[in-house]
Amino acid sequence: MTSALGDHFGDMEPLPYDYSPLALSIPYMLPASTGILIVGAGPAGLTCAITLALSGCNDITIVDAQPAGLNLSRAIVIHAQTIEELDGIGCREPLTARGIHAKYMSIQARQKKLFRANFCNLAGKTRFPYALLISQSETERTLEERLNGLGVTVHRPYKLVGMTKLPDGIKVTFESGEEIQARYVVGADGARSMIRKLAGIVFRDPATHKDPFAEQPRPGESYKKENARLGRSIVIADVHLSGEIPPCISSNDLSTFLGPLGFLLLVPLPPREDDPEQRIVYRMSCPTEPGTKEVSKERLQRVLKAGLGLKDVETPVVDTILWSSRFRIRSAVADKFYQSFGGGAIALVGDAAHVHSPAGGQGMNLGIRDAIALGKTLHEITENDKLQTPTAAAKQAYAIQRLDAFSKQRREMAIAVIKMTKVMTWLSGLESPVARRLRDTFWRLMGKVDTVNDKFALSLSGLQLKA
Numbered sequence: 353m354t355s356a357l358g359d360h361f362g363d364m365e366p367l368p369y370d371y372s373p374l375a376l377s378i379p380y381m382l383p384a385s386t387g388i389l390i391v392g393a394g395p396a397g398l399t400c401a402i403t404l405a406l407s408g409c410n411d412i413t414i415v416d417a418q419p420a421g422l423n424l425s426r427a428i429v430i431h432a433q434t435i436e437e438l439d440g441i442g443c444r445e446p447l448t449a450r451g452i453h454a455k456y457m458s459i460q461a462r463q464k465k466l467f468r469a470n471f472c473n474l475a476g477k478t479r480f481p482y483a484l485l486i487s488q489s490e491t492e493r494t495l496e497e498r499l500n501g502l503g504v505t506v507h508r509p510y511k512l513v514g515m516t517k518l519p520d521g522i523k524v525t526f527e528s529g530e531e532i533q534a535r536y537v538v539g540a541d542g543a544r545s546m547i548r549k550l551a552g553i554v555f556r557d558p559a560t561h562k563d564p565f566a567e568q569p570r571p572g573e574s575y576k577k578e579n580a581r582l583g584r585s586i587v588i589a590d591v592h593l594s595g596e597i598p599p600c601i602s603s604n605d606l607s608t609f610l611g612p613l614g615f616l617l618l619v620p621l622p623p624r625e626d627d628p629e630q631r632i633v634y635r636m637s638c639p640t641e642p643g644t645k646e647v648s649k650e651r652l653q654r655v656l657k658a659g660l661g662l663k664d665v666e667t668p669v670v671d672t673i674l675w676s677s678r679f680r681i682r683s684a685v686a687d688k689f690y691q692s693f694g695g696g697a698i699a700l701v702g703d704a705a706h707v708h709s710p711a712g713g714q715g716m717n718l719g720i721r722d723a724i725a726l727g728k729t730l731h732e733i734t735e736n737d738k739l740q741t742p743t744a745a746a747k748q749a750y751a752i753q754r755l756d757a758f759s760k761q762r763r764e765m766a767i768a769v770i771k772m773t774k775v776m777t778w779l780s781g782l783e784s785p786v787a788r789r790l791r792d793t794f795w796r797l798m799g800k801v802d803t804v805n806d807k808f809a810l811s812l813s814g815l816q817l818k819a
């Protein structure tokens with residue numbers, strides 16, 4: 353029997369799922385069924401689980417393919433709106449206590465400051481007028497500890513490999529052969545989301561309409577053509593610097609240097625807890641070297657010298673590479689962030705729903721905020737599901753309306769972030785000397801206008817995207 357609402361959720365008579373605290377009582381055993389299954393315990397999945405657990409929605413299960421949390425640095429900035437929202441779910445304090453509170457993000461070229469976004473000027477709009485510099489591994493650890501404190505444990509390693517439509521929900525199959533039945537499945541499984549694929553949700557660049565992950569490198573293709581077709585390849589490396597640190601390298605703020613080898617982003621991070629000398633870690637980010645896949649100290653040293661525009665003797669030395677990775681800048685957004693699936697529904701958050709350039713450090717921020725919005729939405733839906741009076745069709749209609757509103761609102765925000773980060777990436781990648789001079793003049797002129805500086809800080813902070 354198909355309801356008047358078409359096949360959005362199929363027919364949903366009595367709920368087979370028990371939205372009760374009992375579901376949390378055996379932490380390590382995967383239950384046979386769950387109200388909400390969250391797949392992926394990165395920042396987005398963990399945040400969604402915390403939001404649900406805090407709202408009293410206890411019939412949740414969270415799984416991850418990895419045997420342990422990833423200990424990778426990756427995203428390094430948490431912006432004001434995200435700090436506000438993390439505060440609301442009791443996750444802010446350990447992060448703001450440990451991270452560096454950056455007041456400025458500056459753009460410099462040829463030893464001159466061109467532009468400076470001042471986060472302090474956000475003071476009237478937020479209790480946290482700064483950008484918090486801390487590595488993603490520490491953010492994830494804080495989130496997982498908070499979730500554990502609420503009585504929820506991540507089930508690992510459980511890699512989702514299949515989803516089957518059931519009349520009253522979704523059957524999920526893991527690589528181990530185990531299965532779980534869920535009413536709602538949250539796809540927090542990252543940029544190459546299996547859930548997105550299995551649900552048939554299109555993922556594409558909003559401007560070119562191409563799926564950036566569908567493209568493959570071609571043998572013999574030039575570096576320039578490959579970058580243009582697949583997205584620019586950049587290096588990120590967390591390093592220790594030795595030697596005298598010149599005043600242009602801030603130990604508190606984010607700095608971008610525009611130079612002959614392209615851009616260099618230099619961001620200080622708190623010393624590692626296991627470092628007896630408690631040295632500042634610097635995140636370096638720059639274009640990869642044409643023709644090589646290695647991230648070498650020599651290359652980073654050359655980029656540092658070119659970016660700072662100093663003589664060899666004045667340039668600090670890249671002493672140790674603590675962690676490094678190559679990253680291709682891709683932009684894409686899911687056509688929709690939710691999809692009915694049999695008698696249930698799936699919803700996407702974080703990188704599963706959108707990817708973009710790391711310029712401005714927006715990715716993880718947007719994902720965490722998506723996750724809080726989805727957690728609240730799913731709480732409202734499951735509360736409505738528990739009511740006696742509405743018919744099954746009315747409950748379906750409510751769920752569809754709430755998930756649709758979530759999807760439209762978050763997608764709009766993702767598209768705005770993609771547009772902003774594309775412009776920043778394009779400007780930082782200009783190659784011809786004339787275009788670079790014009791760009792530097794543009795930044796210098798913009799930097800003289802306080803309202804422009806403030807607007808830029810506001811855009812990065814996420815406060816203007818407040819739901």
Ligand SMILES: Cc1cc2nc3c(=O)[nH]c(=O)nc-3n(C[C@H](O)[C@H](O)[C@H](O)COP(=O)(O)OP(=O)(O)OC[C@H]3O[C@@H](n4cnc5c(N)ncnc54)[C@H](O)[C@@H]3O)c2cc1C
Pocket residue numbers: 391392393394395396397415416417418422426427428429488510511512513540541542543545546588677678679701702703704710712713714715716717719
């Ligand atoms: C190398 C690298 C560098 C980056 N640098 C920056 C940066 O400098 N600044 C910035 O803002 N952002 C950066 N990012 C992006 C940032 O890390 C992401 O935006 C953020 O991690 C997204 O969080 P997420 O929870 O949506 O996804 P993820 O962190 O990707 O987490 C997804 C989780 O899902 C799990 N999973 C995947 N598939 C399955 C499956 N089939 N079954 C079960 N579990 C599954 C994974 O194990 C993982 O734990 C970087 C990303 C990478 C890869």
